Amino acid sequence: MQNTSKTWPLNAIVYQIYPRSFQDSNNDGVGDLQGIISRLQYLADLGINTVWLSPIYPSPMVDFGYDVADYCDIDPVYGTLDDFKELLAECHKHDIKLLMDLIPNHTSTQHKWFLESKKSKKNAFRDYYIWKNAHPGSGGVPNNWLSCFGGSGWEFDAETGQYYLHSFAKEQADLNWRNPAVVKEMLNVLRFWLDLGIDGFRVDVPEWMIKDDKFRDEPENPDYKPGPQSDPYQQLIHKYTHAQKEYLEIVKQFIEVLEEYEHKFMVTEVWSPSEQMIKVYNEIERDFFAPFNFFIITHPWEARIHRQVIDHYDSRVTHVYTPTYVLGSHDKSRTATRIGHAQLRVAALLLFTLRGIPFIYYGEEIGMEDTLIPPEKVHDPFEKNIPGMGLGRDPERTPMQWDNKIFAGFSEHEPWLPVNDNYRQVNVEKLTGDDESLHALYKELIAMRQNSEALLTGKYSSWDTGVDDIFAYTRHAGSEVILVILNYSNKPHKITLPFRKGKLLLDSHGIIEKGTDMLLYNLVVPANNGYLVNI
Numbered sequence: 261m262q263n264t265s266k267t268w269p270l271n272a273i274v275y276q277i278y279p280r281s282f283q284d285s286n287n288d289g290v291g292d293l294q295g296i297i298s299r300l301q302y303l304a305d306l307g308i309n310t311v312w313l314s315p316i317y318p319s320p321m322v323d324f325g326y327d328v329a330d331y332c333d334i335d336p337v338y339g340t341l342d343d344f345k346e347l348l349a350e351c352h353k354h355d356i357k358l359l360m361d362l363i364p365n366h367t368s369t370q371h372k373w374f375l376e377s378k379k380s381k382k383n384a385f386r387d388y389y390i391w392k393n394a395h396p397g398s399g400g401v402p403n404n405w406l407s408c409f410g411g412s413g414w415e416f417d418a419e420t421g422q423y424y425l426h427s428f429a430k431e432q433a434d435l436n437w438r439n440p441a442v443v444k445e446m447l448n449v450l451r452f453w454l455d456l457g458i459d460g461f462r463v464d465v466p467e468w469m470i471k472d473d474k475f476r477d478e479p480e481n482p483d484y485k486p487g488p489q490s491d492p493y494q495q496l497i498h499k500y501t502h503a504q505k506e507y508l509e510i511v512k513q514f515i516e517v518l519e520e521y522e523h524k525f526m527v528t529e530v531w532s533p534s535e536q537m538i539k540v541y542n543e544i545e546r547d548f549f550a551p552f553n554f555f556i557i558t559h560p561w562e563a564r565i566h567r568q569v570i571d572h573y574d575s576r577v578t579h580v581y582t583p584t585y586v587l588g589s590h591d592k593s594r595t596a597t598r599i600g601h602a603q604l605r606v607a608a609l610l611l612f613t614l615r616g617i618p619f620i621y622y623g624e625e626i627g628m629e630d631t632l633i634p635p636e637k638v639h640d641p642f643e644k645n646i647p648g649m650g651l652g653r654d655p656e657r658t659p660m661q662w663d664n665k666i667f668a669g670f671s672e673h674e675p676w677l678p679v680n681d682n683y684r685q686v687n688v689e690k691l692t693g694d695d696e697s698l699h700a701l702y703k704e705l706i707a708m709r710q711n712s713e714a715l716l717t718g719k720y721s722s723w724d725t726g727v728d729d730i731f732a733y734t735r736h737a738g739s740e741v742i743l744v745i746l747n748y749s750n751k752p753h754k755i756t757l758p759f760r761k762g763k764l765l766l767d768s769h770g771i772i773e774k775g776t777d778m779l780l781y782n783l784v785v786p787a788n789n790g791y792l793v794n795i
């Protein structure tokens with residue numbers, strides 16, 4: 261049966277905050293929880309009803325919080341547990357749900373479990389991590405497994421004479437999810453935050469949680485071409501370390517914990533291709549669960565390709581599931597940099613009119629761009645380990661641009677990453693005062709989506725337009741049918757659609773007046789433009 265309810269999480273509009281870079285309240289150059297509290301009204305005004313916070317747990321910050329030293333506390337740079345409780349209460353007062361980032365695959369090597377684990381082979385925590393002897397033949401690393409951040413995935417510990425596994429930085433040791441004690445600990449971490457009243461989790465790299473128990477070498481990738489732009493992690497096919505099917509059994513246990521509570525949501529990071537992602541839905545089968553859909557980021561910005569990928573996804577993620585669409589994140593280049601400013605309005609129309617929860621990365625609503633980071637200011641471990649290949653993620657993590665004052669109103673102190681030079685033109689104060697800004701378009705689209713059964717949950721169907729550069733689809737619920745027409749190119753195109761006429765709901769550039777009767781036969785769509793039409 262088609263789900264037509266407009267309740268959360270189906271009506272979620274998720275805004276991802278990278279806490280270090282959102283708002284600094286104590287002028288130390290790093291964002292914090294009180295800073296976020298001071299900006300909640302801004303988010304509520306935009307129409308946001310869900311915030312996902314990248315990690316705020318105590319951490320040595322090698323990977324900026326994705327190296328957790330304590331799962332049940334707050335890093336002092338962000339505030340205290342009391343600040344967190346205040347943030348949560350304030351979010352709820354603003355009708356905003358709060359999702360925490362859960363990082364189950366690895367802990368910091370400064371976590372007390374790891375500090376114990378490395379004390380001796382007999383330590384009670386030894387088995388919390390993945391320790392192996394040197395390879396009997398070579399005397400070197402146990403096998404060829406790689407770290408996503410470059411080099412071997414194994415690090416030697418001279419004190420106990422064994423190697424531990426780290427799928428990311430060497431300061432992020434992988435937990436041993438085949439050990440029931442680890443499972444139990446982590447389920448209690450979930451309960452700790454759910455008991456405080458949070459609304460759910462975004463789960464970090466769950467596909468790495470389970471590895472081959474025989475520790476077999478991974479096969480070479482025949483398509484890999486070494487070169488200055490090739491990520492060395494791609495030299496192997498990650499047959500034994502990535503997306504082993506048993507990892508879903510662990511996700512199911514997370515889901516069971518969520519079911520001990522009411523109205524919670526969980527979204528997991530999944531980088532697998534479409535078919536595997538569909539399997540994840542089929543296995544978990546809950547409408548309050550979804551894997552991230554990064555296809556818009558990972559595919560070229562081309563109407564024809566988007567149509568294919570979205571048709572396939574939409575037909576497989578049926579109405580019993582909760583689809584998602586992500587336009588930007590803290591791991592990928594910003595949308596403005598990826599696709600260019602001219603297409604940002606088309607991208608906004610796409611994100612808010614598809615059948616799936618939209619995820620907005622902070623600053624995308626004002627069209628923030630990647631920032632050039634000089635080598636001496638690099639913080640990201642990925643860039644530090646594999647410099648100069650464009651893999652670094654600092655460029656998309658720079659401070660939120662609030663106004664045209666010093667440091668863009670983010671802080672009065674020099675921020676941890678430089679503010680983008682364009683902050684005098686691209687900032688919240690300027691754009692919220694302008695009815696024709698990208699921000700105004702985001703706000704309008706969010707409100708439109710929340711008030712439209714067709715846009716929230718209606719059936720999606722794409723249509724031939726006769727032009728490769730134009731993507732057109734309808735969203736349809738009851739008698740409400742909304743036609744979306746998106747021109748992905750910088751040229752006007754004349755299209756043919758199987759509809760005669762409609763009333764304009766929205767022109768991405770506000771040129772044609774709302775309510776205008778539109779003849780849809782031989783319609784000319786201006787360059788970089790999009791229309792929503794009621795038919």
Ligand code: GLC
Binds near residue numbers: 323326363464590
């Ligand atoms: C995820 C995070 C990324 C982090 C990695 C390791 O991909 O999004 O930022 O570096 O996991 O935790």
